Amino acid sequence: MGLGRLPPVLVLALVLAVGAQPQDQLPRESHNLNWNKFSGFWYILAIASDARGFLPGRDTRKLGAAVVRVHGVGQLRVVLAFPRSQGCQSHTVVLRKDGKKAVFRNPLKGVEGFRVLTTDYSNAVVDLRLGRAGRHSQALLLFSRQNGTTFPSMRRFMDICEVRELTAGATVLPKDASCAHTILP
Numbered sequence: 001m002g003l004g005r006l007p008p009v010l011v012l013a014l015v016l017a018v019g020a021q022p023q024d025q026l027p028r029e030s031h032n033l034n035w036n037k038f039s040g041f042w043y044i045l046a047i048a049s050d051a052r053g054f055l056p057g058r059d060t061r062k063l064g065a066a067v068v069r070v071h072g073v074g075q076l077r078v079v080l081a082f083p084r085s086q087g088c089q090s091h092t093v094v095l096r097k098d099g100k101k102a103v104f105r106n107p108l109k110g111v112e113g114f115r116v117l118t119t120d121y122s123n124a125v126v127d128l129r130l131g132r133a134g135r136h137s138q139a140l141l142l143f144s145r146q147n148g149t150t151f152p153s154m155r156r157f158m159d160i161c162e163v164r165e166l167t168a169g170a171t172v173l174p175k176d177a178s179c180a181h182t183i184l185p
């Protein structure tokens, strides 16, 4: 993949550098996250995904939303509303904490990972891993309590997209809250 002419040592250095990035450069706040504070309604202002067809066509895009609730020990109940090509769709899933890791999952429902990469409780970047029938995808979601982005939150989101090589699939959603508000608590 374009590395054929590089000396092997340089290739190894590149692989190590890329491989080390997510751990070294991504924040790890989710380890001591206050889930009660994180709970509640969030707009989804931007999304980046490596899955084709995750987003509907340009003219039917709208803000998404999530409602996160602590649901017993080590469990989260997450409702997601998202504009898809079939229209606004909402899904509810109960996720369980993966042992000591700061990741919540429910593989039977197709959620392999839900992880908060960074948050100040007003904005957040969430890493969502989906997998079903052997097909895997990852998405980064920019969560916000407000319906508009701020420069620092967008900057943080784009930085993480770059580390994950998802910049090409990054989209800021138009400020139409009609789908998001279908799951207002």
Ligand SMILES: *[C@@H]1O[C@H](CO)[C@@H](O)[C@H](O)[C@H]1NC(C)=O
Pocket: 147, 148, 175, 176, 177
């Ligand atoms: C965004 O939120 C503000 C109040 O927080 C509201 O006045 C405005 O109408 C909202 N905009 C949209 C497009 O929903």
